[in-house]
Each structure stands twice: as structure tokens, then as C-alpha cells.
Amino acid sequence: MSPAEKPAPIEVHDLTVAYRHRPVLWDIDVTLPEGNLIAICGPNGAGKSTLIKAIMGLVPLASGKVEIFGKPAKQGRSLIAYVPQRESVDWDFPTTALDVVLMGRYGHLPLFGRPRKRDREIARQSLEKVGMLEFANRQISQLSGGQQQRVFLARALAQQTRVYLMDEPFAGVDASTEKAIVVLLRELREQGCTVAVVHHDLQSVPEYFDTVMLLNLRMVAFGPVESTFTTENLNKTYGGRLNLLTEVGEKLRKSEWSARQ
Amino acid sequence: MIESYQQELPPWLAFFTFSDINVRLILAGCMLLGVSAGVLGCFAFLRKRALLGDALAHAALPGVCMAFLLSGTKNPVVILLGATVSCWIGAISIDLITKYTRVKEESALGMVLSVFFGAGILLLTYIQRTGNAAQAGLDKFLFGQASSMLDRDVWTLAIVGTLMILVVVLAYKEFKIVSFHADYATALGLPTRAIELTLSTLLVLAVAIGLQAVGVVLMAAMLVTPAAAARYWTDRLGKMLAIAGFFGALSGAIGTYISYLGPRMPTGPWMVVAVTSVFFGSLVFAPKRGILARLTLLRRIRRQTAEENVLRTLYVSGEKEHRMDAPCSTAELMQFRSMTAWTLDRTLERLMARGLVRETSQGFFALTAEGVERGARLTRIHRLWELYLTRKLEIAPDHVHDDAEEIEHIITPELEARLLATLDYPEEDPHARRIPPAAGGGVIAT
Amino acid sequence: MNHGLWIMLVGSLAAAACAMVGCFLVLRKQAMMGDAISHSVLPGIVLAFLISGSRSPLPMLIGAGSLGLLTAFLTGALERHGRLQPDASIGVTFTWLFAVGVIMVSAFAGQVDLDTDCVLYGEIAASPWDIWLIGDTSLGPRAVWILGAITVLNLAFIGLGYKQLKLTSFDPGLAAAVGINVQLWHYLLMGFVSLTTVGAFESVGAILVVAMLIVPPNTAYLLTDRLSRMIMLSVVFGVLSAIGGYWLAAQLDGSIAGAIAVVSGAFFVAAMLFSPTHGVIAGYISSRNTYTTFPEEPEAQPRA
The missing domain is CATH 1.10.3470.10 (ABC transporter involved in vitamin B12 uptake, BtuC)
Known part of the structure; x- marks a missing residue:
């Protein structure tokens, strides 16, 4: 956005999230560098989605702050394209694939403005990029899981931003969709975009990504895949359970102390 | 009708x-x-x-x-x-x-x-x-x-x-x-x-x-x-x-x-x-689930937190002076703790009523023997938690204070014992300060 | 104009206004909020009567509108601060307000020109005789003007806020991320639902407003996959129900409002059975695959 001096796309300071039903995310302190493909890995319940949602302001923070291109998160949020988990919406909603992609443009439109021809053009191009243009007028419940995921990706593309946060885009998609997503991710990196992806399949991390964040309630490791994606770090992430931490988290929640003033 | x-x-x-x-x-x-x-x-x-x-x-x-x-x-x-x-x-x-x-x-x-x-x-x-x-x-x-x-x-x-x-x-x-x-x-x-x-x-x-x-x-x-x-x-x-x-x-x-x-x-x-x-x-x-009960609970927790904060501040200041009953002025207390003068006064009153703190002279307060023990426990948990976060979670030492600040109020003796065991009965916290031993010579059954 | 035509016009306008906002209630899975609001506006209407001493529309709209918003706020507050599950919050709130309204109607029976039966099923048959006079000039039935104005307002609301309403209904997460105030739009919608309810209340009564709010939108929901078409179709079904209901009521010499609800229900059943895309019979006959939304199943899944 500002070419002269570049603040990092996303900076997270001392972020702690105390959730009602889940444990918590403790003291996350990280700066996502520009132009990287970042995999966010960790076991179930490690807080991967929570981290993304916290950055997007969808869950309340107990403490800490998020900066987007050096601005407070509230102002900077429109600079991030967010791809939520597929189950987060009602796919029976009466709307077409193209229409969903067009929703990605809503952030760019004035209050009562309607999408213009240019917005439609962008939406079509985005659909084309994910190989879904022929399904543009299909109702979304008639798409397969992989196709729905591609529509979500296209919607993020239509936002035309430089930062993408994706919550498990590879979950339950077919092989061709997976391939299409990987091609897309690489393209985005070539354009200098920053993409952080919650990812479950550890096997493919070195192949698809260049940077990895290992998360398990706290940040275990963050850095280039070659140096960070080590057996030792993985053991630390997936191995030793932090029973004490979880228990204390529960206690915090129960004592209504979750909101730190 | x-x-x-x-x-x-x-x-x-x-x-x-x-x-x-x-x-x-x-x-x-x-x-x-x-x-x-x-x-x-x-x-x-x-x-x-x-x-x-x-x-x-x-x-x-x-x-x-x-x-x-x-x-x-x-x-x-x-x-x-x-x-x-x-x-x-x-x-x-x-x-x-x-x-x-x-x-x-x-x-x-x-x-x-x-x-x-x-x-x-x-x-x-x-x-x-x-x-x-x-x-x-x-x-x-x-x-x-x-x-x-x-x-x-x-x-x-x-x-x-x-x-x-x-x-x-x-x-x-x-x-x-x-x-x-x-x-x-x-x-x-x-x-x-x-x-x-x-x-x-x-x-x-x-x-x-x-x-x-x-x-x-x-x-x-x-x-x-x-x-x-x-x-x-x-x-x-x-x-x-x-x-x-x-x-x-x-x-x-x-x-x-x-x-x-x-x-x-x-x-x-x-x-x-x-x-x-x-x-x-x-x-x-x-009771319990009603709004009033929940507000009362919240108030009780706030009060307890304020009390424990004062106790720990007095303890740490005594530690610095190498004299556990060293008096501390209200001004000093307020410097360390962001609380209003009114809250501080009420908190001190309650602590005095329970025999944990005494007023040595006008505006100066010190811990009683029982107060020292309570302050030691709080300080111990605080420092243990800081150590836990730095060792097990590898969080930088300068980031752990706020967390410990919160945790010290909720840790039960049972969790404390496990914390001690997990950390292998340490003597110093990440800032190289002494961790006060538990009463009875630091022996806590695990 | 023949009074039968006037009644059909009043019914059609009420149905159209309700169907437009009803579509969004249905898509947000808040259909029962429509039920709640249509009941709980009653004390507001009675209060407006008592204070203004007349049936003039403005105090009524204000009274009922504020009660409708109160319902929305109260259910929200019970959920958040009372930790009550959403369906129970709705149930507790509206039954209480409605009971208060009924008590007020009986307590002030002398002063309030409303009886409890009219609360339930309205007086649409009387609407042609309730003429709006300015000086000596007759401008036609008052209900036509009120409902007409509400229809236009709803149309403007949906026209201007279409994209916000759509996005907050479909994906509140993305809406919040692109800077749309999800809460604000929720309460705006609730406000317009209240307004519509009040307008239709006098003609069709509290409970049949619910039929107009949610039955035609659900009928349309089974027939189309486009939001804009769903809104248009639901208006069409609403109007058809109003006309068909008038006819049915004439045959049986019964309540017109009740008949409108029955006819709209019949349209729904027809759509449920015969819809070419989402109908029961079409689903039964056709072996064509549609897809479910299970995340584990990337491949085609026949719909049940």
C-alpha cells in the first residue's frame, strides 16, 4: 500500500484470547513478513482458527493488540481478505456463485452503492482464476465441497488486497481443487502478497509453504520452513501436552477473570 | 369475574x-x-x-x-x-x-x-x-x-x-x-x-x-x-x-x-x-446463576484481588529492604498499584481487620507475621508462573509479568504443588529473584 | 370502487410489505422473531391509543415500533446477560408483553377502541369504511394509505440496504470484516419488521401477520435460488394469498385474515410438493445429483 517505508502486513503483540468454551491463546507475539506463504499448524484445539479470528476482530481479545500495515486493526481490517471455514455459512442461501464472489467487493462500495460493471468484471476474473467461471450462475448449494471452497477463495481474490487469511481451505476438498489452490497460492506470492493458511496436512507443508507457524495454545515456533519445521519443534507442538496451562485457563474462565482490564 | x-x-x-x-x-x-x-x-x-x-x-x-x-x-x-x-x-x-x-x-x-x-x-x-x-x-x-x-x-x-x-x-x-x-x-x-x-x-x-x-x-x-x-x-x-x-x-x-x-x-x-x-x-x-449473585461474585473477586495485590506489594518492598515488617506509605503503595486512594483505604481497612496488615504510624503500613506468610505464597506463585511461562512456553521473560499477575489469584494449593513439581522445585524466577519457599520448609507433597 | 376490491388491495399491500422484510427474517433463521414482534407490539398500540385518544397512525407507529425494538433488545439482553438460550429468550419476552397488552385492553376497555378478537384476527372487512377525510374530500380507505406508505418504505429500505442486508444475513463474519455494522443492521431490520407489523396489525391481527411475514418467503425459498427473485416471488405469493383468501372467506362467510393465512399455507404445501428444484416429488423422482454441504464429502452426494 505505502511503497516508501513498509510496515509489516500483520503484527500481533502479546495477544491473549480467553474464550468461553475453549481454552485460550496465550501471549502470541508475531510479525507476519510480506510476501510469504505461511502455514499455521498445530493439533486440534490449538487455537489456529482463533488466532485468525482474533486478527479479524471476530473474537474479543483478552489482551494484546493487532496492527495491520502499522494501523490499528479496526482501520486496517479491510486490507485483509478472510476465507472462513466452509461450514461457517448457510449454503442453502438463495444466491449464486458469482453473487457470493461479488460480496467480496462490498467493502469497496459506498454505503448504499450497488456493485458496478467493474465490480462484476473483477468478480468474473476472480472466478476464472479459480477455474469456476462456468459455474458462475449455479446456486451455491449445488456446488461440491471443493467448488464451494473455490468460490470462497474467489471472493477473497475479489477483495483485491495484499493479505490473505485462510481457515483450512484444504479441508475436505478434492484433488483438483487442492491443486488449483496451490497454484493460486503461488501466484499470490509472486505478486508479493502475504498469505497465512491454517493447514492440517503436515506432509505437504514443505511443498506448499515457505514459512511455518507452529501453534499450540502458545506460539511454539515461527520461521522459514527449512529451519523451523523440524522434528524437535513438531514434537514440542504435538507432543507434550500442557495440562497445567489448560487447567489454569479453565480456572481463569470460571473465575470470570477472563477480561483483563 | x-x-x-x-x-x-x-x-x-x-x-x-x-x-x-x-x-x-x-x-x-x-x-x-x-x-x-x-x-x-x-x-x-x-x-x-x-x-x-x-x-x-x-x-x-x-x-x-x-x-x-x-x-x-x-x-x-x-x-x-x-x-x-x-x-x-x-x-x-x-x-x-x-x-x-x-x-x-x-x-x-x-x-x-x-x-x-x-x-x-x-x-x-x-x-x-x-x-x-x-x-x-x-x-x-x-x-x-x-x-x-x-x-x-x-x-x-x-x-x-x-x-x-x-x-x-x-x-x-x-x-x-x-x-x-x-x-x-x-x-x-x-x-x-x-x-x-x-x-x-x-x-x-x-x-x-x-x-x-x-x-x-x-x-x-x-x-x-x-x-x-x-x-x-x-x-x-x-x-x-x-x-x-x-x-x-x-x-x-x-x-x-x-x-x-x-x-x-x-x-x-x-x-x-x-x-x-x-x-x-x-x-x-x-443464587449462583442470578445476575446479582454473579455481580457479587465479581465484586468479591475484585476485592480479593485488590487485597492480594497490596499484600504482595508490601512483601516485595519488604524483600528489598531485607526486613519483612518494613512499613510502606500509602503513596508508595499507590505508585506500584493502579488503584484509587479510596479503594486502597478500604482494602487496607479490610486487611487490618483480618490481622494481615498493621498501621505502624499515620499513613504507613506493614505486614503482620500472618500477612508475611500470605504475601510469600502469592509471590511464590507469581514467580513460579513466570518461570513456567518462560520455561515451558518459551515466552520472553519481559512478557510474563502480566499473566502471572492474574494467575497468582486463582492458583489452588493443588495446582501450586503440581507447578512446583513440573518445574522441579526451582529456587529462582526468570528475573533471578528468589522464589519464597512454601511454609514448612518448602516441602509440599506431590 | 367496490369494497371487495378495496379489501383485496389492503390485503395485498399488507402481504407485499410483510413478504419483503419477511424474506430476510427467514434467511437469518429469525422467523420466530417475527412472531415475537407481532405479539409484543400490542401494549405499544394500546398505550398509543390511551395517550393520543385516537387511532391516528403516527402515535401508533411510534408506540408499536418502540415496543418491537424493545422486544429485540430484551431478547438480546436475556441471551447475553441472563445467559438464556435464544428460543427461550424470545418465548419469555413476547408472551409477557402480549399478556400485558391483553390486560391493558381489558382494563381500559372503555377508552380503547380495540377488542381482543380484533387483536388476533384484525378487521380487514371493515377497512373500506374507515375513510381518510381531509376536510370533506374522501381520499379512500385509511388502511390503503398506511399500508401503501409502509410498502414504499420497506421497498426503499431493501433497495438501499440490499447489499448490507444480504451480506449480514449470509456471512456476518465477512460483513464485520469489511466494516459493516452487523448489530445495527439487525436492529434496523427489526425496526422495519415492527413498523410493518403495526401497519398490518389493524387489518389482519397479530398472529396472521406472522403468516404474511414468513409463509410466502418460505414458499419462494423453495422455488428460486436468487435472493432478488425470492423477494419478488414472495411478494407475488403474498398478493395471490390475499386475493385467494378474500375469495375463500366469501365462500365460507368467515374471517378474511384467517382465510388469507390458509391460502398462503396452501401455496406453501404446493411448492413443497411440486417445486421443480426443491420439491419433495422432484427430489423423489429425479436421480439427478445435488450436493450436500458436508465438509468431508468432496464428491457428489444425493440429497435425501
Whole structure:
């Protein structure tokens, strides 16, 4: 956005999230560098989605702050394209694939403005990029899981931003969709975009990504895949359970102390 | 609505002599209705289908009208039968719509409610205009009219109500597991579908017997509100059923009483207002789950936190001076702790009252022996937690203070012991400060 | 104009206004909020009567509108601060307000020109005689003007806020992320639902408003996969129900409002059975695959 001096796309300071039903995310302190493909890995319940949602302001923070291109998160949020988990919406909603992609443009439109021809053009191009243009007028419940995921990706593309946060885009998609997503991710990196992806399949991390964040309630490791994606770090992430931490988290929640003033 | 012929007593007292046969009848009817609706409503509430009762109550209307059209009488058993059949069709329609189309349950409820009700209104007006003399009073089923209850109505209510409670008592365990986790019940080999059907039937019956007193429109309240109110008082299903039944009966009594006093006061709506007042009372005053209780708890936690913060500040300052009973001025305390002078004064007063702190001279405070012990424990936990975060979570030492600040107030002795064991009984925290040993020479059984 | 035509016009306008906002209630899975609001506006209407001493529309709209918003706020507050489940919050709130309204109607029966039956099923048959006079000039039935104005307002609301309403309904997460105030739009919608309810209340009564709010939108929901078409179709079904209901009521000499609800229900059942895309029969006959939304199943899944 500002070419002269570049603040990092996303900076997270001392972020702690105390959730009602889940444990918590403790003291996350990280700066996502520009132009990287970042995999966010960790076991179930490690807080991967929570981290993304916290950055997007969808869950309340107990403490800490998020900066987007050096601005407070509230102002900077429109600079991030967010791809939520597929189950987060009602796919029976009466709307077409193209229409969903067009929703990605809503952030760019004035209050009562309607999408213009240019917005439609962008939406079509985005659909084309994910190989879904022929399904543009299909109702979304008639798409397969992989196709729905591609529509979500296209919607993020239509936002035309430089930062993408994706919550498990590879979950339950077919092989061709997976391939299409990987091609897309690489393209985005070539354009200098920053993409952080919650990812479950550890096997493919070195192949698809260049940077990895290992998360398990706290940040275990963050850095280039070659140096960070080590057996030792993985053991630390997936191995030793932090029973004490979880228990204390529960206690915090129960004592209504979750909101730190 | 009820004629008072107790001339000697004022009406508000005359009621309690229960000498008026009418009063006795209506009171019994309304209370019975309250109990059965309250108890059955709990299951609907717990199955997250609180509004099902609303839909079913409205869906009863066409059945009431059809029963009258076909039989020509207002015999309670016939009306009950008509209402039950019609509720049943409503319940099945809701199931069919949600199962076979993409329409969501919410919408299905609302559609059955309004379309059935519309059909009922159409039939009702049709009956009225065909000029059948006996129709007078059929529209009482809309808002209910308790004062028009007859002997036989109350007897029907009593018999059906007792049967329903009996079924609930007998099938308590089955109802419980189906309401909590239907899939698990199936996995256990229970006839889940049949149990659910029984529950729905009982709900339908509860609606049907309540129609005459409260009417179709307000029946929903008698099913939802007692259950919602009871939920604030207990965490046990058995108790919840009893409390909801009691609240239902209570509001039945209040409704009857008010309509006895006021000549134009309808019983049903007053029952609803009474039960909602009970609900709001529970919402605010119930122990543990009530708003007041939660606020009190919050206040207690805040106070305790403030006290412990002061104790630890005094301890740390004593540590610096190498003299545990070194006095500290209020100004110093306020420097370390962001609290107002007023809060600090109150906190110090409480600590002094409990013998943990003493005032050495005007405006200067020091720990007593007992206070030193408490301060040591807090400091120990604080530093242990800092160490835990730096060692196990690899968080930079300069980031851990805030967390420990919070944790020190909630760690139990048991967690403390485990923390010590996990960290292998350390002596120094990440900032190389001594971790005060536990009382009795730091020996804590693990 | 023949009074039968006036009644059909009043019914059609009420149905159209309700269907437009009803579509969004249905898509947000808040259909029962429509039920709740249509009941709980009653005390507001009675209060407006008592204070203004007349049936003038403005105080009524204000009274009922504020009660409708109160319902929305109260259910929200019970959920958040009272930790009550959503369906129960709705149930407790609206039954209480409605009971209060009924008590007020009986207590002030002398002063309030409303009776409890009219609350339930309205007086649409009387609407042609309730003429709006300015000086000596008759402008036609008052209900036509009120409902007409509400229809236009709803149209403007949906026209201007289409994209916000759509996005907050479909994906509140994304809506919040692109800076749309999800709460604000929720309460705006609730406000317009209240307004519509009040307008239709006098004609069709509290409970049949619910039929108009949610039955035609659900019928349309089974027939189309486009939001804009769903809104248009639901208006069409609403109007057809109003006309068909008038006819049915004339045959049986019964309540017009009740008949409208029955006819709209019949349209729904027809759509449920015969819809070419989402109908029961079409689903039964056709072996064509549609897809479910299970995340584990990337491949085609026949719909049940």
C-alpha cells in the first residue's frame, strides 16, 4: 500500500484470547513478513482458527493488540481478505456463485452503492482464476465441497488486497481443487502478497509453504520452513501436552477473570 | 369475574377462606395446569425447542373448532381430543417440512403456528356465522376464560395432569437422556424415537388441557417461562422439574387471585404476568446463576484481588529492604498499584481487620507475621508462573509479568504443588529473584 | 370502487410489505422473531391509543415500533446477560408483553377502541369504511394509505440496504470484516419488521401477520435460488394469498385474515410438493445429483 517505508502486513503483540468454551491463546507475539506463504499448524484445539479470528476482530481479545500495515486493526481490517471455514455459512442461501464472489467487493462500495460493471468484471476474473467461471450462475448449494471452497477463495481474490487469511481451505476438498489452490497460492506470492493458511496436512507443508507457524495454545515456533519445521519443534507442538496451562485457563474462565482490564 | 358473596370480609381476604366453590374450582384448575405445563415445558426447554409449545398451542385451534363442529358439544373430553389431534398434525407437519425441504425449523414452526391458527380463525368465524346457539364461548379458547371452567373441566384437567406427571416420574431417566443427548440414547439401544414421541404427546396434552384457562395464545408462556425461571435455581433436572411445577402452580394461584379481585381482570394473562415476574425475580436474585449473585461474585473477586495485590506489594518492598515488617506509605503503595486512594483505604481497612496488615504510624503500613506468610505464597506463585511461562512456553521473560499477575489469584494449593513439581522445585524466577519457599520448609507433597 | 376490491388491495399491500422484510427474517433463521414482534407490539398500540385518544397512525407507529425494538433488545439482553438460550429468550419476552397488552385492553376497555378478537384476527372487512377525510374530500380507505406508505418504505429500505442486508444475513463474519455494522443492521431490520407489523396489525391481527411475514418467503425459498427473485416471488405469493383468501372467506362467510393465512399455507404445501428444484416429488423422482454441504464429502452426494 505505502511503497516508501513498509510496515509489516500483520503484527500481533502479546495477544491473549480467553474464550468461553475453549481454552485460550496465550501471549502470541508475531510479525507476519510480506510476501510469504505461511502455514499455521498445530493439533486440534490449538487455537489456529482463533488466532485468525482474533486478527479479524471476530473474537474479543483478552489482551494484546493487532496492527495491520502499522494501523490499528479496526482501520486496517479491510486490507485483509478472510476465507472462513466452509461450514461457517448457510449454503442453502438463495444466491449464486458469482453473487457470493461479488460480496467480496462490498467493502469497496459506498454505503448504499450497488456493485458496478467493474465490480462484476473483477468478480468474473476472480472466478476464472479459480477455474469456476462456468459455474458462475449455479446456486451455491449445488456446488461440491471443493467448488464451494473455490468460490470462497474467489471472493477473497475479489477483495483485491495484499493479505490473505485462510481457515483450512484444504479441508475436505478434492484433488483438483487442492491443486488449483496451490497454484493460486503461488501466484499470490509472486505478486508479493502475504498469505497465512491454517493447514492440517503436515506432509505437504514443505511443498506448499515457505514459512511455518507452529501453534499450540502458545506460539511454539515461527520461521522459514527449512529451519523451523523440524522434528524437535513438531514434537514440542504435538507432543507434550500442557495440562497445567489448560487447567489454569479453565480456572481463569470460571473465575470470570477472563477480561483483563 | 367471580361474584363475591362473602359480605363480611373484604374481597382480598374473602378469597383465602376458599368458601366460594367457584374460587376453589378455578384455583384448582389453574394450579393443576401450571404444574403440568411447568414440568413438561422443562423438557422442551432443555431440548432447545422452547417455541414448539407456542406453535402447538396455536395449532390446537382448528382441532377445537372441528371437534365442536362435528360433535356439537363443548364436552371437555371431545374438545381435548380435537385439540390433541390437531396439535399432533401440527407437530408432524413441522417434522415433515424440516425433513423433506430445505426450510429451517424456525420457519417451519412459524408457518405451522400461523397457518393452523388462520384455519382455526376461519372455522371459528364460520361457526359463529352459522348461528349455532351453543357456539357461545368457543372463542374463549383464544385467550382462555378460567371463570367459565366447570366441574367436569377441572376433573378432566386433574386426571390428565396426574397421568402426565405419573408418566414423567416413570420415564424420568429415559426423558432425561433423550433430552440431553438423543443420539447417545439411540446408541445405548433405547427406543429414542418412541420416547421422543411420548414427550411430544405429553407436551401436546399439556397444551390441550391448558387451553380453556389461558387460551391458545398465552399457553406458550406457561410452557417456557416456568422452565426458564427454574433453570436459574438449580443444576439438577429433578429439582428443575419440581421448581418449574411449583412456579407454574404459584402463578396459577396469583392469576386466579387477581382476577378475583379485579372485576375486569382476565385470569390467563395475569398468570402469564405472574410467571414472568417470577422469571425476572429469578433472573436477578437466584443464587449462583442470578445476575446479582454473579455481580457479587465479581465484586468479591475484585476485592480479593485488590487485597492480594497490596499484600504482595508490601512483601516485595519488604524483600528489598531485607526486613519483612518494613512499613510502606500509602503513596508508595499507590505508585506500584493502579488503584484509587479510596479503594486502597478500604482494602487496607479490610486487611487490618483480618490481622494481615498493621498501621505502624499515620499513613504507613506493614505486614503482620500472618500477612508475611500470605504475601510469600502469592509471590511464590507469581514467580513460579513466570518461570513456567518462560520455561515451558518459551515466552520472553519481559512478557510474563502480566499473566502471572492474574494467575497468582486463582492458583489452588493443588495446582501450586503440581507447578512446583513440573518445574522441579526451582529456587529462582526468570528475573533471578528468589522464589519464597512454601511454609514448612518448602516441602509440599506431590 | 367496490369494497371487495378495496379489501383485496389492503390485503395485498399488507402481504407485499410483510413478504419483503419477511424474506430476510427467514434467511437469518429469525422467523420466530417475527412472531415475537407481532405479539409484543400490542401494549405499544394500546398505550398509543390511551395517550393520543385516537387511532391516528403516527402515535401508533411510534408506540408499536418502540415496543418491537424493545422486544429485540430484551431478547438480546436475556441471551447475553441472563445467559438464556435464544428460543427461550424470545418465548419469555413476547408472551409477557402480549399478556400485558391483553390486560391493558381489558382494563381500559372503555377508552380503547380495540377488542381482543380484533387483536388476533384484525378487521380487514371493515377497512373500506374507515375513510381518510381531509376536510370533506374522501381520499379512500385509511388502511390503503398506511399500508401503501409502509410498502414504499420497506421497498426503499431493501433497495438501499440490499447489499448490507444480504451480506449480514449470509456471512456476518465477512460483513464485520469489511466494516459493516452487523448489530445495527439487525436492529434496523427489526425496526422495519415492527413498523410493518403495526401497519398490518389493524387489518389482519397479530398472529396472521406472522403468516404474511414468513409463509410466502418460505414458499419462494423453495422455488428460486436468487435472493432478488425470492423477494419478488414472495411478494407475488403474498398478493395471490390475499386475493385467494378474500375469495375463500366469501365462500365460507368467515374471517378474511384467517382465510388469507390458509391460502398462503396452501401455496406453501404446493411448492413443497411440486417445486421443480426443491420439491419433495422432484427430489423423489429425479436421480439427478445435488450436493450436500458436508465438509468431508468432496464428491457428489444425493440429497435425501
